[in-house]
Amino acid sequence: MHRTSTPAVRTEAVWKIFRQEAEEVQAVRDVSLRFERGEFTALAGPSGSGKTTLLNLIGGLTRPSRGEIHVAGQALSPLGNHELAALRLRHIGFVFQAYNLLPVLSALENAELPMLLQGVGLEERRARVRELFLRTGMEGLEDRRPGKLSGGQQQRVAVVRAVAGQPALVLADEPTANLDSAASDALLEVMAELNRELGVTFVFATHDTRVMQRARRLIRIVDGAVASDEARG
Amino acid sequence: MQRAPWWRIGWRNLGRNRRRTVLTAMGLAVGYCSVVFMVGWAGGITAELVENATGLVSGQIEIHDAGYRPDRSLYDTIGGRDGADFESLLATITRDSAVVAAAPRVFAGGLVSSGEATSAGILMGVAPRRETVVSRFLDPLVSGRLPEPGANEVVIGEEMARQLGVAEGGEVVVVGSAADGSMANDLYTVAGMFRTGLAEFDAATLVMPIGDLQTLLVLDPARIHEIAVATGDPATATTTAARLAGALGAEARGLDVAPWPELNPVLSEYVSLADSMYWIFIVIIFAVASFGIANTMLMATFERRREFAVLLALGATPASVVASVLGEAVAIGAVSVAVGAALILPPMAWLHAAPLNLDWLYGNVTLQGALLTPSLRIEPNIPAWTWATVGLVLTALLAALYPAVRAARVPPADTLSGV
Numbered sequence A: 001m002h003r004t005s006t007p008a009v010r011t012e013a014v015w016k017i018f019r020q021e022a023e024e025v026q027a028v029r030d031v032s033l034r035f036e037r038g039e040f041t042a043l044a045g046p047s048g049s050g051k052t053t054l055l056n057l058i059g060g061l062t063r064p065s066r067g068e069i070h071v072a073g074q075a076l077s078p079l080g081n082h083e084l085a086a087l088r089l090r091h092i093g094f095v096f097q098a099y100n101l102l103p104v105l106s107a108l109e110n111a112e113l114p115m116l117l118q119g120v121g122l123e124e125r126r127a128r129v130r131e132l133f134l135r136t137g138m139e140g141l142e143d144r145r146p147g148k149l150s151g152g153q154q155q156r157v158a159v160v161r162a163v164a165g166q167p168a169l170v171l172a173d174e175p176t177a178n179l180d181s182a183a184s185d186a187l188l189e190v191m192a193e194l195n196r197e198l199g200v201t202f203v204f205a206t207h208d209t210r211v212m213q214r215a216r217r218l219i220r221i222v223d224g225a226v227a228s229d230e231a232r233g
Numbered sequence B: 001m002q003r004a005p006w007w008r009i010g011w012r013n014l015g016r017n018r019r020r021t022v023l024t025a026m027g028l029a030v031g032y033c034s035v036v037f038m039v040g041w042a043g044g045i046t047a048e049l050v051e052n053a054t055g056l057v058s059g060q061i062e063i064h065d066a067g068y069r070p071d072r073s074l075y076d077t078i079g080g081r082d083g084a085d086f087e088s089l090l091a092t093i094t095r096d097s098a099v100v101a102a103a104p105r106v107f108a109g110g111l112v113s114s115g116e117a118t119s120a121g122i123l124m125g126v127a128p129r130r131e132t133v134v135s136r137f138l139d140p141l142v143s144g145r146l147p148e149p150g151a152n153e154v155v156i157g158e159e160m161a162r163q164l165g166v167a168e169g170g171e172v173v174v175v176g177s178a179a180d181g182s183m184a185n186d187l188y189t190v191a192g193m194f195r196t197g198l199a200e201f202d203a204a205t206l207v208m209p210i211g212d213l214q215t216l217l218v219l220d221p222a223r224i225h226e227i228a229v230a231t232g233d234p235a236t237a238t239t240t241a242a243r244l245a246g247a248l249g250a251e252a253r254g255l256d257v258a259p260w261p262e263l264n265p266v267l268s269e270y271v272s273l274a275d276s277m278y279w280i281f282i283v284i285i286f287a288v289a290s291f292g293i294a295n296t297m298l299m300a301t302f303e304r305r306r307e308f309a310v311l312l313a314l315g316a317t318p319a320s321v322v323a324s325v326l327g328e329a330v331a332i333g334a335v336s337v338a339v340g341a342a343l344i345l346p347p348m349a350w351l352h353a354a355p356l357n358l359d360w361l362y363g364n365v366t367l368q369g370a371l372l373t374p375s376l377r378i379e380p381n382i383p384a385w386t387w388a389t390v391g392l393v394l395t396a397l398l399a400a401l402y403p404a405v406r407a408a409r410v411p412p413a414d415t416l417s418g419v
Helices: A051-058 A081-089 A107-118 A122-135 A151-164 A181-199 A207-215 B006-013 B018-055 B088-093 B128-134 B158-164 B199-204 B211-214 B234-248 B267-301 B305-314 B318-353 B381-407 B410-414
Strands: A009-020 A024-034 A042-043 A066-071 A093-097 A168-173 A201-206 A218-223 A223-230 B063-067 B099-115 B118-127 B155-156 B169-178 B183-194 B205-209 B226-231 B255-259 B365-367 B370-372
Touching: A009 A051, A024 A051, A024 A066, A024 A223, A042 A051, A042 A181, A042 A207, A051 A066, A051 A168, A051 A201, A081 A107, A081 B199, A081 B305, A081 B318, A093 A151, A093 B205, A093 B267, A093 B305, A107 A122, A107 A151, A107 B305, A122 A151, A122 A181, A151 A168, A181 A201, A181 A207, A223 B267, B006 B318, B018 B234, B018 B267, B018 B318, B018 B370, B018 B381, B063 B234, B088 B099, B088 B226, B088 B234, B099 B128, B099 B158, B099 B211, B099 B381, B118 B128, B118 B158, B118 B199, B118 B211, B118 B370, B128 B226, B155 B158, B155 B199, B158 B183, B158 B199, B183 B211, B199 B205, B226 B234, B234 B255, B267 B305, B267 B318, B267 B365, B267 B381, B305 B318, B305 B381, B305 B410
Parallel strands: A042 A201, A042 A218, A093 A168, A168 A201, B118 B205, B155 B183
Antiparallel strands: A009 A024, A009 A066, A218 A223, B063 B226, B063 B255, B099 B118, B099 B169, B099 B226, B155 B205, B169 B183, B365 B370
16 A cells, blocks of 8 residues: 555544534544555444444545545535535545435436536546446446346446545445345446456445455454554455 | 336326326316317407407597597597598508508497487597408498498497487487587488497497598598508507607607507406416416326325335336336326317317307407407417417426335335335
8 A cells, every 4th residue: 555645535633523402422532543555444333333424524525523534635514515415425425325316317327417517528527437348247237227227237336436436545335245246246346347447446335244354454443432443455 | 317118107007007097197188188278268268359459440549649548539630630641551551460450440429310310429430441451330221221421321329329329321410519629410320230249339330431421520621630550460459559750750740659458458457467377277287187197196106115125126226216207197198189189179179160159148248448249259279278288288297206216215125024
């Protein structure tokens, strides 16, 4: 793992505290992490450990109670909602557990949506998506709507959608949770290849051992805090 | 500015719950049809009232001596007691491009008798061939023919004939006050009968050639009471009247050139009221329709909260999410307009060309001297129909605004949590 002057993500003493009636829930506690570009990292932990909340904080989908987060060198706390949306559009891709493709768009249209929002021209959009579809074994399925794709195929489209806009990092929340073993392995292989060949930074929130085994860095989250952080071969 | 396919997404979303889309679109389409039909029918009623008020007996414009109205004195003739060269006036009037025809008239009050029966009535002197171009009540006649000048012939209303018990070829005695103060009376043959549908007019009007009435009333042939003017379009009568007043030098000559809105202000006010009612139709019907759209869009957006959260997470701005929902609303509005227009325009065109007879439902109606026949007649009103179309799309947009704003405020993290 190499360190560059501007990491993909840096968190500084980040806390996220939810209030439920009179009770205070510390979902994320004093997390300081640095994710370099090109990492393939898993945030592991049991359900309710705070890994999804941490992912949402990094993605600018929710704001920390204390601390600061930098994405691609940009501190998030000064940004308004529109600026956060613009930052997500430029620098962050998302992969969700339930795929979350738009059912009225074809696989190709779903995959190119972030680029449309970025204002990328038609030819470049189509070229990037077709190349990624080829890499992920989705060629020939471009015109299918999500309802006509298997879970594994839908998640591959979601991965293509996440990386096609060339973000600084991709945040994947339990991407294999709804897939069987074969589909999970295939999807992980696709993401590992994209990480290896295109240098896309992946950060997973997962409790899937297959994801943990493939990750080159494994951060264990327990009760909202970093319990361990180990680099792996 | 994000150039995302919001319209495409909106359009395709219509197909996700087809039954709901069809029901909503049909609701809007029926509302649209109602507005278009009511506006067209109201236009038909207004057009017929105005046409009959200004074309059946009266003209769209009437020219009198400035002192003639409202007393209608026998002595207040055009040009005063010396009369006027009304042929010259007629020539000036008919030179105006908006004028179709003009005809002179003389009026007086009188009694009409046959045997023991007598009716009080209006004696109307006309130039028969000119009159039938300006007005419609003498052409066609119910029976008989137009009176010949100098032959002591008259035509009378059908109701007057019934009250007097006289038929075509029968004789009536006409008695009136002559301009020289003497008693005017003479015997006339009934050459024909007319029926306008205006009960009072048909019961009280006797028509004879203008020269014969001038002779009876001892009026100089140059003295007439009225020039009735027919124009191509009643809507332009006021501007045409102003132009004619200038051409005739009306002020200097003591002439009153009055368009029909001035002659029949109640009818004019009714037309204005009917025009304003178009907007009331549009507002009421589309206000009702807006609740249907708002309900549909609220349900649709609630069902798709996760999709909006995904869009927002991907970096779409809230404005883009609003645009996607509004795109769907506009799509449903456009479909509704297309369906509504396809349903209503063919029968409207047919009813415009061939008004449906409704005499099984109701009889003739008279409003301020204007006849309304029992028919379902449609008149095109392109501006109102255009506004109805724009209004429907605007209704769809406005009704979708609240659901759209709600969709744009979906919290992505909470909505996508665990999915």
